[in-house]
Amino acid sequence: MTASGSRAAADPAGTGLPIAGGRETARELWRLSRGHRLRLAAVALLGIAGTGIDLIPPVAIGVLVDRVRAGTAGSGTVLLVGALMAVSAVLGTACIAATVVLAARAYHTVLAALREQLVDRAMTLPRHLVERAGTGDLISRSSDDVTAVADAAPTVIPALSVSTFSIVVSLVGLAALEWPYAVALAVVLPVYAFVMRWYLRTGPRVYRAERTAMSARAQQILESQRGYATVLGFGLGTTRHRAVMAFSWAVAVRSLRARTVQSMLNARLNLGECLSLAAVLVVGFVLIDRDMSTVGAATTAVLMVLRLLGPVNQLLFVVDTLQSALASLSRMIGVVTVPVTDPGTVSTRPGVPAAVRLRGVEFRYGGGPPVLADIDLDIPAGGQLAVVGRSGAGKTTLAAVIAGTLRPDSGTVHRPLRTAVITQEVHVFAGTLRDNLTLAAPDATDRDIRVALETTGAAALLALPDGLDTVVGAGGHSLTDAQAQLLALARLQLADSDLAILDEATAEAGSAHADQLDRSAAAVLAGRTGIVIAHRLSQAAACDRILVLDRGRVVEQGSHAELVGAGGVYAGLWQAWVAGQQVAAEGAPTS
CATH class of the missing domain: 3.40.50.300 (P-loop containing nucleotide triphosphate hydrolases)
Structure with missing residues (x-):
């Protein structure tokens, strides 16, 4: 066997440790989820139930508006609506809280298992890979990247475990109320699609560059620390300080670029929110004007859209954090999935003298x-x-x-x-x-x-x-x-x-x-x-x-x-x- 050939998945620079692709990352996460899949199924059921219960207040308010306009609303109606809203708030909050807790447990359990595998695999990596990439890359993956994935939990878990279900259930409820409202909202959805397309083409590249810059900075700091005696002996303190500062500024530039992308995403989400509300209000005005809908139904539709826009924006906005976490996750899994056997050498086999x-x-x-x-x-x-x-x-x-x-x-x-x-x-x-x-x-x-x-x-x-x-x-x-x-x-x-x-x-x-x-x-x-x-x-x-x-x-x-x-x-x-x-x-x- 020749001593050439290398792992196909590598970092963008071609010199660091491998970075897992999307399929490889998904496959490894699916493998790590063994033993937690019943919990994940419970997360899905509780999420759907919780968001379904949250639709009760908009419907109740819409009925109350129509009763008031018709002059049939009494104190009993108001009390009933209030009671329904209170009960739905308690039940919905309980379901959502249980959903977030179960999702967080599964998330952190899988992350802990991944972190353990990362440390274990780092100790047995093919030595030529570590030498070529530099130990700073490995240290960055086992520190900065682990921190990035762990810190993403407070924002990513609620978004993925609640917002997704809210979007699905709210769209179904809106269509069941009056189909023109659903159509009006559907016409605006391509705006979000274009936002996502733009971000998915821009975000991952920006965050990978930021993580790579962090790895290079870690390498410079590590070399300065390890070579401390040499730095002092040859009076290289100023030179090493400049090198570390140069790589630190490179991280700052990459981080500013990432924050700029985040701000641009926020502006586009605000545009989508304005267009969604405007579309539903216009449709509601037309339908009421032609006696095809009631003020109560229009009120319900607007409230549903308002409740939907929050989860939509949260989900899309958290993609910013999610992309950063996924960039770190793919770097971690890139280490975990390095082949155990070093393909660059062949061990002596029986019969070879x-x-x-x-x-x-x-x-x-x-x-x-x-x-x-x-x-x-x-x-x-x-x-x-x-x-x-x-x-x-x-x-x-x-x-x-x-x-x-x-x-x-x-x-x-x-x-x-x-x-x-x-x-x-x-x-x-x-x-x-x-x-x-x-x-x-x-x-x-x-x-x-x-x-x-x-x-x-x-x-x-x-x-x-x-x-x-x-x-x-x-x-x-x-x-x-x-x-x-x-x-x-x-x-x-x-x-x-x-x-x-x-x-x-x-x-x-x-x-x-x-x-x-x-x-x-x-x-x-x-x-x-x-x-x-x-x-x-x-x-x-x-x-x-x-x-x-x-x-x-x-x-x-x-x-x-x-x-x-x-x-x-x-x-x-x-x-x-x-x-x-x-x-x-x-x-x-x-x-």
Whole structure:
């Protein structure tokens, strides 16, 4: 299988995480509604009953008007009409309240399930997708978009659960009263249709752009926070501030455009309301003038239209909020529905002798020159390969392609399903030492943890103030760089992966802990397939085979002894390494 091909649904820019289409969003929501469909049916029945009851007051008032004109209305008639209106108000309000409550429960239950799936799927996304899109996109979807969907509930739920039923029932009641009134209103309905057509062509595009701008801003803020030390070290505070401000202004511009569209929608709805009332009043005047209707019936018709215009405007106006929520919803579902299996790589299958196999792999960043070119590589199960080369040779890129973090532009990549990567930038999570160690092995016991720490030479971590219960990371006990790297190696030991990739994972170079970290890495790699991006050539010399990269191409490969004897690129690197070590030893202070 080639390592090309991508998910069809993507964001408009083509670089972010996928965005679900309308059908895909509807299909996923229908799936999430399982277990709530009886409640949704009850919502429909209560909504129809509640809006039907709300038609009683206009009809009662119309009858009262005709009785007054005929001189047959007495105190009993007024009391009866008043009682009907009071009872209908209570019953209608109760039905509508029950409708909104049931709809809100279903809405928030489905949203909670979707949020849980979003978080769960975000933890297992194909790594090349997250790398390409930027973590800001993922954070925006799990924060800004979730908030947008949740905040839409107070306006969207009443509109969808009540207004829709009000429109249907009111139109039926108006037609039953006098069909010319229904016709008059029907003539004006195309105005609303044109409003909706205009908005549906404009709104989604505007809100998608707004959400995309928010994702870009989140990425800039996140990068500034993560690179805080670099920003301070190089005096980049002003530069980063300008970058964040530029992206923030982009969000402001997109948000102003969205609010402008909202105002234009409101103006068009007001026009539709005026035309609807005018049409019904004109028809009522004509019918009464020709004795084809009564003042009471015309009053009922006007009251029905007034009651109908509110839900119509509410429903159409809430489409503004609904479109924004749907834009966020499609972004959330776009993450949830990312295929579980990464199509860019193929895991090693039974019968395939090589634990890792690359054929014709090429990779480039964007439209730049090739960073990797025509890479063929086989690593047998249990074999250990060191990758060396000058800075910029493509070592880290090769490790990322094998790990699946980056997808090659062409060629095939086979690797074990259980692959773990440790880089030089080790993250210590806020939590106990035990929590940090069991991240990749949740079922590990304290005994398993101690064995892993002893195997990797990190048993000294048990001497922390509270042992395994010591809180480390942000707000807790601060670990040194060497301790953090030992923790990562112990974590890898507990994970017991088939393939371990150490991308300068022990590059705490020049410190007194270098030899200890090398021994710990060797202990972790023992008995499993390993790839070492060697920072120190002493690490490379300990591996079964060495791969030398130069400008993205394999220029040499073989054992340490073979390459030193060949007198090529590696031999030169080794001589320079040995000379450097001798100089360092001679310059070290003596006791």
